[in-house]
Amino acid sequence: MNKPLTLDDVVEAIMVEEEEPAYDAMTRWIARFPQFKKELVRFFGTWAIQAEQLEEPQTIDSESIASRGVSYALSLIDKRDAAQSLLDCARAARLSLEELAARSCLDDSILQKLNRRLITDVPQECIRRLAAALGKTGEFVIPLILGDPALVAVRYKAKTKPAAKQEDFATAVRLSSLPGDIKQDWLVIMANEKSDPADQ
Amino acid sequence: MKAKKAVSVPPLTSTKLDGTPYVRHADVTAAIAQALSLPQDQWEEWATRSDATRMPGEVLVFLVKATAGSDRDLFGRLVWQLNLRIEAIAKRWSRGFDPPTTEEVLESVARRVIDIALVTSPTRQSDFLEVAFSKAVKRHTINVVEKRRNAPVSLTARPHAGDEDDEDDSERPSKTVVDEGPTPDELAAILQDKEKYAAALRRAQGLVKDIRHYQAVILHYQLEWPLSSTDPAKPSLVDYFGVSERQIRNWMKDGRAAIRKALEDTHE
Numbered sequence: 001m002n003k004p005l006t007l008d009d010v011v012e013a014i015m016v017e018e019e020e021p022a023y024d025a026m027t028r029w030i031a032r033f034p035q036f037k038k039e040l041v042r043f044f045g046t047w048a049i050q051a052e053q054l055e056e057p058q059t060i061d062s063e064s065i066a067s068r069g070v071s072y073a074l075s076l077i078d079k080r081d082a083a084q085s086l087l088d089c090a091r092a093a094r095l096s097l098e099e100l101a102a103r104s105c106l107d108d109s110i111l112q113k114l115n116r117r118l119i120t121d122v123p124q125e126c127i128r129r130l131a132a133a134l135g136k137t138g139e140f141v142i143p144l145i146l147g148d149p150a151l152v153a154v155r156y157k158a159k160t161k162p163a164a165k166q167e168d169f170a171t172a173v174r175l176s177s178l179p180g181d182i183k184q185d186w187l188v189i190m191a192n193e194k195s196d197p198a199d200q
Numbered sequence: 201m202k203a204k205k206a207v208s209v210p211p212l213t214s215t216k217l218d219g220t221p222y223v224r225h226a227d228v229t230a231a232i233a234q235a236l237s238l239p240q241d242q243w244e245e246w247a248t249r250s251d252a253t254r255m256p257g258e259v260l261v262f263l264v265k266a267t268a269g270s271d272r273d274l275f276g277r278l279v280w281q282l283n284l285r286i287e288a289i290a291k292r293w294s295r296g297f298d299p300p301t302t303e304e305v306l307e308s309v310a311r312r313v314i315d316i317a318l319v320t321s322p323t324r325q326s327d328f329l330e331v332a333f334s335k336a337v338k339r340h341t342i343n344v345v346e347k348r349r350n351a352p353v354s355l356t357a358r359p360h361a362g363d364e365d366d367e368d369d370s371e372r373p374s375k376t377v378v379d380e381g382p383t384p385d386e387l388a389a390i391l392q393d394k395e396k397y398a399a400a401l402r403r404a405q406g407l408v409k410d411i412r413h414y415q416a417v418i419l420h421y422q423l424e425w426p427l428s429s430t431d432p433a434k435p436s437l438v439d440y441f442g443v444s445e446r447q448i449r450n451w452m453k454d455g456r457a458a459i460r461k462a463l464e465d466t467h468e
Contacts (some may be wrong), residue, residue: 046345088320091320
């Protein structure tokens with residue numbers, strides 16, 4: 001679903017429909033979107049001036065600009081990944097909650113709890129499946145689902161913040177809506193990992 | 201290039217102002233499908249080509265998004281190519297500044313495009329990059345340029361002064377030459393034939409006290425913007441520059457005089 005109309009949306013529509021920054025075109029768009037008159041005047045005026053600007057030979061250090069652009073993009077990705085939750089990552093990977101659940105053999109309730117880091121003793125197989133579904137590594141997934149619980153952003157009447165209640169993976173599986181055979185598979189996986197930790 | 205297998209391309213999710221969905225051009229969709237069916241190590245080579253088979257910018261944006269967070273090395277190399285594409289387009293729409301300002305503009309445009317391309321949830325703007333890459337970069341460049349309208353220009357003959365109308369400046373063309381032409385028709389003809397008068401017009405940009413004086417002449421005589429208007433539906437130079445009509449008239453006097461002087465100089 002699209003958000004409410006913004007100046008950016010209008011300017012993009014202008015770029016689609018107008019080949020030249022003609023004065024008549026400007027007045028047409030201002031008539032359609034008078035709330036953006038000031039911005040559209042400045043946009044069309046600058047476009048018109050640039051369209052008439054003569055070409056000048058200039059020495060630009062393209063390599064430096066491109067290099068800084070790469071650094072910027074990498075830092076953006078790092079920041080984005082660091083700030084993400086499990087479900088943010090799924091959205092970024094264009095995976096719905098249902099798709100992530102299906103690919104990792106988990107259900108909605110377990111994913112929501114993992115997203116808030118409310119589950120302890122998460123088996124390596126679960127981490128592996130989530131990583132594969134997201135197209136990430138296990139090292140990337142671990143901080144998203146393990147660590148201090150993430151509290152829901154609501155106001156509390158108590159003077160102190162309530163502690164989030166954590167549960168172990170086996171309990172989360174038992175309380176989930178997963179079919180019985182998949183619940184059993186998880187319990188077997190957990191038992192195997194515990195009996196042979198070297199194989200993890 | 202050897203393809204692995206046919207793949208489907210995820211559709212865009214945003215809509216245009218009229219409610220119709222944004223759809224990639226057929227050749228872009230076909231190129232994305234082709235790229236996805238190729239080994240990833242062939243993507244960069246395809247992006248670096250300079251002939252007609254070069255990867256479209258829209259496809260490059262798609263692949264940058266696809267590799268973000270999964271293959272850091274390939275992502276970095278594709279972003280490098282994306283930056284070069286952005287710069288090529290942005291340079292055309294950011295003329296008239298001195299080299300440091302031009303570089304600042306180019307970098308700013310590149311960052312803005314990268315910001316939009318790498319959003320986690322698709323937006324109209326991010327989808328538009330995959331529909332019309334060149335137009336998207338062009339509009340972001342115009343936005344960035346618009347914010348630097350008062351930045352130093354490359355051809356200015358003297359430093360910028362303030363906006364005073366009657367500053368004593370005996371070397372300014374408008375102060376030394378009586379305002380006797382070119383006529384509006386002559387000006388329009390000169391401005392329409394930029395190839396022929398390129399040298400004089402470049403010189404004129406350097407002769408004006410402030411580049412906006414030249415720009416006002418362009419907007420009025422070539423693009424038919426009125427100086428001022430009482431009709432809110434008819435924007436004017438007063439609206440664009442945010443100064444009085446009297447000031448605009450003084451600016452245009454300086455602009456016309458600079459063009460006249462430049463024409464005389466280039467004929468000598």
